[in-house]
Amino acid sequence: MDAKSPPAKPVPHTSHRPTREEAEAAVRTLIAWAGDDPSREGLLDTPKRVTKAFGEFYKGYHEDAAETLDRVFDEAGGYDDIVLVRDIPFFSHCEHHMVPFIGKAHIAYYPKGGVVGLSKLARVVDIFARRLQMQERLTNQIAEAVDQGLLPRGVAVMVEAEHHCVSMRGAHKSGVSTITTSFTGIFHKDPAERARFLSLVQHR
Numbered sequence: 001m002d003a004k005s006p007p008a009k010p011v012p013h014t015s016h017r018p019t020r021e022e023a024e025a026a027v028r029t030l031i032a033w034a035g036d037d038p039s040r041e042g043l044l045d046t047p048k049r050v051t052k053a054f055g056e057f058y059k060g061y062h063e064d065a066a067e068t069l070d071r072v073f074d075e076a077g078g079y080d081d082i083v084l085v086r087d088i089p090f091f092s093h094c095e096h097h098m099v100p101f102i103g104k105a106h107i108a109y110y111p112k113g114g115v116v117g118l119s120k121l122a123r124v125v126d127i128f129a130r131r132l133q134m135q136e137r138l139t140n141q142i143a144e145a146v147d148q149g150l151l152p153r154g155v156a157v158m159v160e161a162e163h164h165c166v167s168m169r170g171a172h173k174s175g176v177s178t179i180t181t182s183f184t185g186i187f188h189k190d191p192a193e194r195a196r197f198l199s200l201v202q203h204r
């Protein structure tokens, strides 16, 4: 993990944020650097489209996981066993090459005094995935956010992904998957709980 990790909180809009025009000019520069002519007809609107796409890819910088997990349901009939939401698909971009890494996240927690809407866990994955990321940090940030938001007895997160910077360039190895995990509370303390999580993730 980097010594200086980026903040998990949303990054406030500051006066340092480049304007859309500046961002579009940067895209024109990259097109020219790649070897094409940014003023040819087919590429005229591309800088506008790319900055718009960036708005989606990196939306997570302007969203707050704590707010997403704010609404806890207390009346789950006293349910306090494991809740596992698995196979949450995500798209992220590696911070080294700004190339996609794509995969699935699995999140489990043991509730203590309330459960959260299931969609909120999927939203938390997106909030952190839609930033420049390392898979390890993404995994830890999801676990920390759920831990702090729900104060459960424990959180387990597994992320599996394929990094396109490894398949389409560099090492040129496709089909390679990377698995990362992060555990808090009883998942951290008790190997039997980790084993239960892993077996539920694999159970089909």
Ligand SMILES: Nc1nc2c(ncn2[C@@H]2O[C@H](COP(=O)(O)OP(=O)(O)OP(=O)(O)O)[C@@H](O)[C@H]2O)c(=O)[nH]1
Pocket (backbone or CB within 6 Å): 094, 095, 096, 133, 134, 135, 136, 163, 165, 166, 169, 170, 171
């Ligand atoms: N640990 C980790 N590494 C990542 C992640 N995403 C990309 N990488 C790796 O980051 C490394 C960056 O290595 P560098 O040697 O600085 O860059 P590079 O010359 O482009 O490396 P190659 O990809 O080997 O060509 C590469 O090995 C990538 O595979 C990630 O989420 N976690």
Ligand SMILES: [Zn+2]
Pocket (backbone or CB within 6 Å): 094, 095, 096, 097, 098, 099, 163, 165, 166
């Ligand atoms: Zn990369």
